[in-house]
Amino acid sequence: MKMTKIYEGAYQWIMFGRDENKPDNIIDTNQYVVRTANRCLLMEPGGTELFAPMLAAVLHHAPVEEITDLFASHQDPDIISSLGLWDQALPNAKLHAPAIWEGFLRHFGCESIEYVPIPDTGGVIRLDNVELKLIPAHYLHSSGNFHVYDPNAKILMSGDVGAALESPGAPVFVDNFEAHVEKMRYFHQRWMPSNQAKRNWIERVRELDIDIIAPQHGRMFRGDDVRRFLDWFEGLQVGTAV
Amino acid sequence: MLSVCIIEGSMVSSNVLSGLKMKKNQTKSQFVAVASIAAELSAVMDVAKEISLAAANAKAIAFRAGEKAKGFQPITDFINELAKDTIELVHAINAHALQLYQLTVDEYRMTEAFNKFELAGVLAKGATYESSLRPALLRAQQKMQECLRQFNSHIAQLLDQLGEVMHPARAARVIAANSRIEASQAGEYLQSLQAVAESVDNAAQVIHDNVQRCRSALSFITLTE
Ligand SMILES: [Fe+2]
Ligand SMILES: [Fe+2]
Numbered sequence: 001m002k003m004t005k006i007y008e009g010a011y012q013w014i015m016f017g018r019d020e021n022k023p024d025n026i027i028d029t030n031q032y033v034v035r036t037a038n039r040c041l042l043m044e045p046g047g048t049e050l051f052a053p054m055l056a057a058v059l060h061h062a063p064v065e066e067i068t069d070l071f072a073s074h075q076d077p078d079i080i081s082s083l084g085l086w087d088q089a090l091p092n093a094k095l096h097a098p099a100i101w102e103g104f105l106r107h108f109g110c111e112s113i114e115y116v117p118i119p120d121t122g123g124v125i126r127l128d129n130v131e132l133k134l135i136p137a138h139y140l141h142s143s144g145n146f147h148v149y150d151p152n153a154k155i156l157m158s159g160d161v162g163a164a165l166e167s168p169g170a171p172v173f174v175d176n177f178e179a180h181v182e183k184m185r186y187f188h189q190r191w192m193p194s195n196q197a198k199r200n201w202i203e204r205v206r207e208l209d210i211d212i213i214a215p216q217h218g219r220m221f222r223g224d225d226v227r228r229f230l231d232w233f234e235g236l237q238v239g240t241a242v
Numbered sequence: 243m244l245s246v247c248i249i250e251g252s253m254v255s256s257n258v259l260s261g262l263k264m265k266k267n268q269t270k271s272q273f274v275a276v277a278s279i280a281a282e283l284s285a286v287m288d289v290a291k292e293i294s295l296a297a298a299n300a301k302a303i304a305f306r307a308g309e310k311a312k313g314f315q316p317i318t319d320f321i322n323e324l325a326k327d328t329i330e331l332v333h334a335i336n337a338h339a340l341q342l343y344q345l346t347v348d349e350y351r352m353t354e355a356f357n358k359f360e361l362a363g364v365l366a367k368g369a370t371y372e373s374s375l376r377p378a379l380l381r382a383q384q385k386m387q388e389c390l391r392q393f394n395s396h397i398a399q400l401l402d403q404l405g406e407v408m409h410p411a412r413a414a415r416v417i418a419a420n421s422r423i424e425a426s427q428a429g430e431y432l433q434s435l436q437a438v439a440e441s442v443d444n445a446a447q448v449i450h451d452n453v454q455r456c457r458s459a460l461s462f463i464t465l466t467e
Binding site: 051052053055056057059060061062063064065084085088089090091109 | 351352354355358359361362363364365366369370371372374375377378381382385
């Protein structure tokens with residue numbers, strides 16, 4: 001599992017991905033960790049297949065008992081089907097996930113972990129002195145969906161928005177935006193259902209000060225590529241399967 | 243008895259691992275066995291309802307036959323009681339089987355978790371916080387063993403209950419034999435009453451066989467720690 005530090009200050013953001021041992025027939029995912037003095041938030045922890053490599057990778061940064069929080073942007077299996085296993089490993093942790101998915105996500109097994117339902121309007125996650133904002137991103141692509149924004153690190157963890165279908169071992173940052181577009185187009189047109197939701201999200205995200213957009217698949221966008229991505233997404237027709 | 247020891251270089255001892263492989267297969271057969279019990283029980287329930295119907299039918303015939311079937315009337319009540327007892331018992335067993343299914347699910351999850359923790363331990367070799375995995379691993383192992391203990395005790399109770407279902411079924415066969423004798427004195431009603439006796443006898447046989455199959459499925463999966 002490749003680990004990349006994407007913010008280093010009084011706390012850290014670490015991106016995990018490009019696991020070499022991942023079976024070929026499951027989609028590659030990026031996981032993100034915010035590590036503060038005493039706590040550790042695991043965003044989009046991933047599928048069952050990824051649980052052991054992910055847990056092992058996190059142990060380079062935090063002991064098990066300091067993995068206190070999980071976040072799932074939505075209910076998809078590539079996001080959170082590992083929940084039942086984390087539930088056994090972390091008896092005192094919290095899962096922050098959309099309120100409307102609670103009854104569904106519990107099918108994965110969530111007995112010890114406390115389910116903290118995020119209302120449709122959003123919320124915050126506090127870790128020691130760090131405050132992370134939960135930004136609504138409904139219908140992008142899931143009907144109950146949130147992104148995590150860190151105003152201090154200026155990172156937006158954007159779930160499936162900005163995702164690309166990449167070849168194994170691809171670099172973690174976009175280096176040629178024009179070339180990258182083709183890896184994103186089908187994903188966004190087919191998985192994102194609503195142009196209205198897309199426009200609304202872009203409007204709100206343009207208000208945020210962002211250095212890095214960190215999606216759950218593919219590569220991260222930094223610097224000018226953040227704006228390039230928002231412009232490209234704005235012009236894209238989505239929901240094209242009907 | 244499985245035991246975990248965390249020593250440098252390996253998170254679990256090899257007897258835990260071989261024990262685990264055995265457990266994995268057992269969990270598979272547990273699901274199959276518990277599911278087959280549910281199927282057999284629903285068949286028992288159907289047959290018990292048939293007996294109950296046969297009893298009502300016999301009662302009507304005996305009523306029409308009047309004096310000629312006097313000895314048959316209390317027998318029909320008895321058959322009805324037996325059917326009711328069987329249905330009640332099967333209800334209780336069903337509830338138990340459901341608990342057993344939940345335990346099987348729990349145990350499957352625990353075994354799965356234990357396996358993955360063990361793998362994480364191997365993958366985390368050299369990580370700064372490698373040893374912090376130990377409590378989770380021990381907890382998973384304890385829960386796994388607790389599930390196992392509960393599972394076995396439920397199996398034992400279920401076997402007892404299944405034994406109880408055999409009693410009404412056996413009694414029904416005796417009654418069926420008596421019914422035949424009483425039917426022989428019922429003149430023109432002989433044939434219909436004999437048919438009743440016949441169906442009670444068959445039903446009792448079916449229940450007996452189904453319950454027997456449940457019991458052998460169960461004893462097959464009694465687990466060893
Ligand atoms: Fe998704
Ligand atoms: Fe995804």
